[in-house]
Amino acid sequence: MAGGGQLARMTQQAAIGLGVSLRVLAAAPDDAAAKAVSDVRVGDDRARDDLLAFAKGCDVVTFDHEHVPGPHIREVEAAGVPCRPGPDALAHAQDKLVMRDRLSALGVPCPTYARVPESAPLEFVEEFAREHGRPVVLKAVRGGYDGKGVWIVDGADGAGGDLVRRLAGEGVALMAERHVPFRRELAALVARSPYGQGAAYPVVETVQEGGICTEVISPAPGLPDDAAAEAQRLALTIAAELGVVGLLAVELFETDEGLLVNELAMRPHNSGHWTIEGARTSQFEQHLRSVLDLPLGSTEPTARYTVMANVLGGDDPDVYSRYFHVMARDPAVKVHMYGKESRPGRKIGHVTALGDDLADVRERARHAADYLRWGRKAKHDPDGRRS
């Protein structure tokens, strides 16, 4: 797996179970995954030579992010090592314009979008705002993740204008999208194997704060069966049409007019961390089964509701001192830490709670995540549950 972050780290847990030897290409020996794997190569997974050296001797190469350049992936394949997902599929997760154009051609509903031309970008953004309403969503065509590379601007006046000028000056290719008035965000996670088998997980609701996913609820509460089936059908169709092998996470807007596709990711995804405990087969095992062309595992949920909350870094980096309270208060909450240095706002772990009562399950997950971040300063009173 190219990339040494938490996705590779959690993939290692599944690899151990399957008896699969996972080699990781990490940027540093103390990367999240590098600390959890015996076969670590340290290097730059976007550099041709490092990638080729890493891939040599692997049965198959996969990725824990979408930033490995396609031409390098093609060279790995030319050297005889299959890459899954392959470069043609991955292009749709690397370039938002390629993705939007392809999905539109497939008839998949997306927000109205347009490429911002290099000449006269300010005029274009202002015109887009006049036509499709304010605010406007600006996105870097390539390289964004976790809310990075996405900006919401009123138009080409003031701050919006300054931003567009700065990005244009830096040579960042931009696109504009209509700011969709959505009710909430959903995610549909599916897997597809080279053999062509597909498997769909229950559709989840993702709760975002400041562009970062903070909470995932499975299944999405109150989502009508036909909408859930439609989201799964969309994701399976996209996976098949784009030739995805491995996992595909489709981020969706639920709107009054139906579902719109927001983003694609072709790897284990934050919206699927709940599956470690909440589904019979975790997304990490499923990704391995897919890329190894093994039969896919059951996506059956193990509980009525599963809620995952991301743990972000707080002021005090000593997260472990806060385990005591979290574990003593709730012996059934599951803590997953990524072995990453804690920095304010950085995703350093997640927690999962399961049960029949959604409000209770959400409170348990929320409390644990907040406490691991803030300790006694957590906004949620540690004893609030009982008060």
Place this chain on the structure above:
Amino acid sequence: MAGGGQLARMTQQAAIGLGVSLRVLAAAPDDAAAKAVSDVRVGDDRARDDLLAFAKGCDVVTFDHEHVPGPHIREVEAAGVPCRPGPDALAHAQDKLVMRDRLSALGVPCPTYARVPESAPLEFVEEFAREHGRPVVLKAVRGGYDGKGVWIVDGADGAGGDLVRRLAGEGVALMAERHVPFRRELAALVARSPYGQGAAYPVVETVQEGGICTEVISPAPGLPDDAAAEAQRLALTIAAELGVVGLLAVELFETDEGLLVNELAMRPHNSGHWTIEGARTSQFEQHLRSVLDLPLGSTEPTARYTVMANVLGGDDPDVYSRYFHVMARDPAVKVHMYGKESRPGRKIGHVTALGDDLADVRERARHAADYLRWGRKAKHDPDGRRS
């Protein structure tokens, strides 16, 4: 963790989740756990110097077997690194006579037993057989595991006599035990933290073939509530009285006269592998929480029945070629392989199935384990389930 077998390997899966850095002392770099951990020391965990060098810098040392000599453990503790379980508790898992004497003093029911004296062992065994019935169980006082170090003899004539003579000649300390007419074997798994918190898992039935555990059923079918509570009470009492920190597995005989303690193990145990999927907290996470003095996790089952079947090596060592059938037939069965070279009869992995219908769950686990061992030659017809 001293020892690099599958127990350390599966402990690593839990350590990754907890964000704990697991260092393993393995006999060889291709040991089951060594292949799954980044921080491996290669050495002999029964050798003083190797153990001390390994322990240096650890916050706490624990074990994946019971064969580390007590004096070496004391030296590690003297060097400032706590060992959990400690040498005084571990002595009861290392020496069956120490264990029997202590349990008897605590009033814990055990089979009738006696030390076989070095002088006139043959006469003693024959006398024991006359008094307590035939056959007689002979056990090596130290060093046995997985049916090794246990023999069933008729008495001191013929093969029994030859065995006693050979073992006496090798200087193996022996004890004799009454061959208990048990209905079945059970196991009670509990955890205890230094703080003194205890947690008990559901009592399971263990099915043995030729001295090797082949199947574990949780909970033990048809076990009356009072007997289950008694088994848990016994195990928690033993853990507290012996000062165990970490996991304690108590193997029990269910007899017409009640429960008798057979063996103790102070570590994650084969009878607890079902907890990875079948309990809210796996035994491996629980062991880490115990030895790190964290609050213990919930032992609540996640399904009505969970069945674990051990995968033993068959004639054809290429287990992975048999994944396809096993995973395609049953997408919900969970496969755990230990990365060990397959040899006939060797424990190389296990499978787990969960569900409401015990006969179905057993058949699914049994079939998967048999197929991984034998392939198409499995005694169970691969398609038998549907016939």
